[in-house]
Amino acid sequence: ENSALGKLKHQETRSTDGQRIRIAANMSLPDEINTITHSGAEGVGLFRTEFMLMEDARFASEDAQFAIYKQVATAMPERLIVVRTLDIGSDKLVQDASYDDGNNPALGLRGLRLGLAHQELLRPQIRALLRAATYGKIAIMFPMVTTLAEFRQARQIVDEERQQLTDEGIKIPDNVQVGMMVETPAAVTMIDQFAQYADFFSIGSNDLAQYLFAVDRTNSQVVPLLQTLHPAMLRSVLHVIRQAHHEGKWVSLCGNMAALHVAEPLLLAMGLDEFSVPSDHILPLRHLISGLSVRQLQPLLHQALALENANEVEQLIKHSLPELY
Numbered sequence: 288e289n290s291a292l293g294k295l296k297h298q299e300t301r302s303t304d305g306q307r308i309r310i311a312a313n314m315s316l317p318d319e320i321n322t323i324t325h326s327g328a329e330g331v332g333l334f335r336t337e338f339m340l341m342e343d344a345r346f347a348s349e350d351a352q353f354a355i356y357k358q359v360a361t362a363m364p365e366r367l368i369v370v371r372t373l374d375i376g377s378d379k380l381v382q383d384a385s386y387d388d389g390n391n392p393a394l395g396l397r398g399l400r401l402g403l404a405h406q407e408l409l410r411p412q413i414r415a416l417l418r419a420a421t422y423g424k425i426a427i428m429f430p431m432v433t434t435l436a437e438f439r440q441a442r443q444i445v446d447e448e449r450q451q452l453t454d455e456g457i458k459i460p461d462n463v464q465v466g467m468m469v470e471t472p473a474a475v476t477m478i479d480q481f482a483q484y485a486d487f488f489s490i491g492s493n494d495l496a497q498y499l500f501a502v503d504r505t506n507s508q509v510v511p512l513l514q515t516l517h518p519a520m521l522r523s524v525l526h527v528i529r530q531a532h533h534e535g536k537w538v539s540l541c542g543n544m545a546a547l548h549v550a551e552p553l554l555l556a557m558g559l560d561e562f563s564v565p566s567d568h569i570l571p572l573r574h575l576i577s578g579l580s581v582r583q584l585q586p587l588l589h590q591a592l593a594l595e596n597a598n599e600v601e602q603l604i605k606h607s608l609p610e611l612y
């Protein structure tokens with residue numbers, strides 16, 4: 288078994304009917320890149336930068352960030368590294384009282400909203416990312432997007448900083464992809480329009496479930512109501528994938544759902560292009576996908592979408608694929 292998994296490291300991940308799926312890693316700290324490089328990951332689907340930048344209550348300078356992104360890009364120069372801009376606020380606490388996210392922080396100034404309100408944080412990060420893109424394949428991703436205007440403004444900032452760097456004589460590759468997290472119901476509903484502006488999407492199932500079910504993801508009294516496998520979630524994810532593909536854009540999923548064993552066959556059946564998971568989950572997931580057929584899973588997906596709750600979906604998957612569970 289171990290050597291079968293070892294072999295997988297050197298191949299692309301494909302379903303039995305030939306669909307190419309990328310299995311990428313989530314990371315939060317720069318020194319995880321060594322583990323990830325050896326994990327068989329086909330890229331980094333989510334580099335959460337807030338933990339690194341918050342280690343010191345003050346934020347890392349452009350040059351300090353550049354050094355970190357360069358190191359990560361250089362470690363996997365052939366693989367796409369998706370770096371998410373600061374996603375602070377709400378459950379991602381910040382010590383600095385000048386970033387007050389209000390009485391209801393999950394609905395407050397967080398993620399991209401905070402980045403746009405405090406561009407002194409966002410712009411140095413974007414400059415550092417653009418500069419590091421010379422050393423590998425860096426993509427920039429914005430968190431917690433709700434409106435088209437926000438995303439367009441964020442892209443505009445990328446364009447401005449690129450121009451500024453060019454004027455300063457710094458060469459930036461012109462194919463840096465700019466994408467967004469899909470983690471609000473508004474983004475799901477408007478995904479066809481977002482697809483006109485974003486190069487790719489990554490579904491943040493943790494926050495998407497929080498906002499879809501109106502359940503605080505940190506409140507244990509109500510967390511059981513947050514059902515990742517619920518048809519409401521499945522329908523939302525499928526809608527995003529279909530609409531994005533219609534516009535030729537690729538879709539990743541980087542929340543906990545991507546590493547939820549019973550959800551994985553369904554996500555594969557939906558046509559998800561990339562799963563981004565903790566590094567210890569990479570090889571088991573590549574192994575799972577290599578044994579499944581996207582086409583043969585279609586009837587199961589359609590049955591699941593018509594069920595009433597997460598428990599029914601879980602039972603259906605377990606009964607239909609007994610060899611896996």
Ligand code: PEP
Nearest residue numbers: 470491492493494541542
């Ligand atoms: C998510 O919301 O699913 C996600 C991946 O982002 P985070 O868990 O960091 O909010």
Ligand code: MG
Nearest residue numbers: 470491493494
């Ligand atoms: Mg999130």
